Amino acid sequence: MISTLRYGVRFVVAAAIAMTCLTSCIDEDLSECGENYTIDYTVRHVYQQTDVPTILERELTTDAERQLAAQLLTPLNRVFATTVKELDLSFFGTPVGNLIRHEQHEINAAYAQYTVYLKKLDYRNLALANAIAEPLVNIKGAEELNSLTLSQTVADTIVSHTEGLFTSRLNMAVKDKSQSYHADLYMQNCASCIVLDPGDNKVMGVSGYVDDTATDFAVSDSTYHFARHTVVRSSLVSGGGLYGLYAATMPSADTPTTYNTRNSTTETAAWRIGVVVRMADSYTKTTLYVPQPLKAGELRIIKCKINSRGEVVPNLQSVGASVELDWKPGGDHNIDI
Template identity: 40%
Template structure:
């Protein structure tokens, strides 16, 4: 009888101990009760770049310049990811975050997680991007990509990708796939000099989004920001020498109409051309605007749907809101 009582007491104590351990897993540190799960990340580049170049630049000389422009944008319109930033949300709160060097278009990671429901938000190519930062990742609805808080910024250097994936507890029974898509875009100006000379050309785009709410896939505008374009010269190739160009990489347009300002310098004379584009620029897209240069530095649009407003003898010091 005594031995039986002792045995029952030990059994009860052991059950209480197991119950205490299980309770600690539920109520305290969830990570102690997790497992390793395989998650596969794939970069999906959905872009019109090659189609836009092929349809817009068609003459032999333009085709030579097309190679120059394509090479200039090759690091942006690419499915190669240098790095990633992975956030897992249990409810609205951040449960787990990690950053990895990816170095590929597809990569798989073994991630230690509690088996439960998550809202998973993934980013790629944000680690070395100096013009865009990741903000407010502590809550699922506030995680965002934000451009520098300045009146004028440089073009983005990389194609920035993101993904949203609701992962259910039952999904952890097999490998989990996450597909990332490009969230910025590019606008290029191609100028056929037609025998006219210029000493410099520079410009910027405006009326674009300044941020991106990742969970809602929503572009936002918190300020008026202009994005400097980079010069893309065809002078290094003989067949493309008659062309000058600009390319700006940015977030998509905030409305159906946006502007691209191009300034042509000839000696000490500046001509300001404000281009009004009446069709939206969307994520993953390249838009090429083609123009002819006139002797006074003004531009004539090849596309009649693009308006041009010209200011001759423009003075750079008068453009107070833009630091060129």
């Protein structure tokens, strides 16, 4: 049965009772019987961090910046969409953590409700949204509670995510009666954008990437893992004479790391951004060191200027920078120009 609601689409899915369960109920062995349990799933955003039009309007205020914002709006709105395309639902028996039930549903909405038939056990329900729609993320370890992971494609360099990833965790202490539950789906990836102002300098091209973000997210204990190293290539837009390099990624670590730069200095950062600027006869690579962590569900915008040598100079004093003049294409992370 499908009926329209004011804020989403209501989906009620009733599972058939297995014949073995019916037999045991008739024999009065009630341990094998079950009940219908209703679960609501709602997509939740942290509004101040993810309302793309508001953030762009607040951060990009000049005429030139507003022209660039118009080019950023569509791709960033897709990442921070208020609806999700599909839900992947897993019900694990506790405390053992074995998979009891698994369902996948297309919803294209911000809200869904399901009725599932479950035996009278205690469960932990893990829900994933857009994990199938996002091509750069795979579901791993789906048969066990503690191994279910959203895992980024294994590669040295990948392109930007294009979908927001959402998860929820719900403990269900099942009783001898029908019950209702609610689960909130929160965003697990994020995005950053570097706004580059070349001024009067003649720039032939720019490219970039984001480094030091997580590659795996363990869903049940809600933790990010950094065991693998993958950089995410930024996507380029332009408008108003400015360049915008944006990338949707998993978050950075919360604790900054100290780096030895190629300029024989040290910088402390939670994550880094690489930017390559092509001038008329040279390439210049700048590495930006951002000390403030990049959080799940966040859209971070950092403004910079490009000087006459192709160096990227951040407007924020807290963001460090190291520069490689006469950088050779085909070097770090195979950044394409």
